[in-house]
Amino acid sequence: MDEAALRREIVEQARRMNALGINQGTSGNISARCGAEMLITPSxxxxxxxxxxxxxAMPLQGRRGTWRGKLRPSTEWRFHLDILRGRPEAGAVVHTHAMYCTTLAILRREIPAVHYMIAAFGGAxxxxxPYALYGTAELAAHALRALEDRNACLLANHGMIVVGPTLAKAMWLAVELxxxxxxxxxxxxxxxxxxLSEAEIAATARGFATYGLQAPTADE
Structure with a gap:
């Protein structure tokens, strides 16, 4: 997908996540890999x-925080940039303040394997x-640790993050989460x-691998 098409898709998906009810107002943000740059919704x-x-647009390498465009990037650009830098298999990151994800995040609860679909997120x-102020390097570091071997996490008292190989897959995962x-x-x-047990989730993950629902890994 060229840059112009990817920009159009980001706008379309940003509107879609509100229409789907998984975000409210301008609280969420979306980024996507575009060559050596990250495209991200503005603040x-x-x-x-x-x-x-x-x-x-922000460079994936080089000086952090530099950008080009008419409007400033989202205040959450740090964790978007760090995720895309550290996860070469990732093509897009979606962050929303979805109601039920945020409710659990306020309770500071992880989501256990209460349904087999959790296997789509890389584990049980x-x-x-942990909590950190929005837009900070501390929050980005917490998110990266929570995302180890996973393609989704909750952010305490804040919301959720999902990572996908494409923006369409990331949005699908956001709805599933x-x-x-x-x-x-x-x-x-x-x-x-x-x-469900770890063995039951592992069996589900093996089944998902046959029709494209497996979580992305660094080897893909």
Missing amino acids: ATPYETMRPEDIA TVRCA ETLAKQYYLAMQAGEPVV
């Missing part, structure tokens, strides 16, 4: 008025990273959730 710009030319849990969070939250209201 505090309503998605309905955002245009492809408003998307900021989706971890919750919010679904898992909702299922876990509702199950806790009804009783004690039954958690």
Whole structure:
């Protein structure tokens, strides 16, 4: 996908995540790898008025924090940049304040294997990273640790992050993660959730590998 097409897709997906109900207002942000650069949604710009030319571009290597474009990049550019730098298999990062993911993050709960679809995220849990102020290097470091061997995490008292090989896959994972969070939250209201074993999740992961649902790894 060339840069112009990727810029259009970022705008489309930013609007879509609000339409899907997994984000509110301008609280979330999206980035995508584009050659030697990262394209990222601009700071505090309503998605309905955002245009492809408003998307900021930042170099993946070299001096951190430099950018080109009409508008400043999202205040969360640090964890987007660090994830794309450290995960060569990653093509896109989606961050939202989805309701149920954020509720669990406020409780500082990880998501256990209450449904086999958790295998799509790389393991038997989706971890919750410790709290740090938004936009800081500390938050980026916490996120990177929580994402080790995973393609999603929660951010304490904040929201969620998903990582995908493409922007379309990252958005699909974001919807799946919010679904898992909702299922876990509702199950806790009804009783004690039954958690699947690591062996059961590993078996699911092997099945997913045959039709493209496996979590991305550095070897892919």
